[in-house]
Amino acid sequence: MSEYQEFLSERDKIDFLLQKGFRIEKVTENLSGAFVVFKHTENKRSATLHIKTANARKYFSNLLIQS
Structure with a gap:
């Protein structure tokens, strides 16, 4: 699975x-x-x-900051 596909799955x-x-x-x-x-x-x-991709980690970090 490509890294982008893995990010989409985690997101x-x-x-x-x-x-x-x-x-x-x-x-x-x-x-x-x-x-x-x-x-x-x-x-x-x-x-x-378990979030492995850097983009998904940035994604949930932004969600934490917004809340």
Whole structure:
């Protein structure tokens, strides 16, 4: 998969979780990317995404700054 396709896939996963009512709770960066923990606002469920591409990391960073 090309890096651009991988970015689109990661961006879609982030957008899907945000549309379902999840909010970014915690970000852990390391050499292999970032682990982003999402927590649902109502029922306290959580989901974790491993974000590998630099563009997707910039994308969720901008979302954090906007909120």
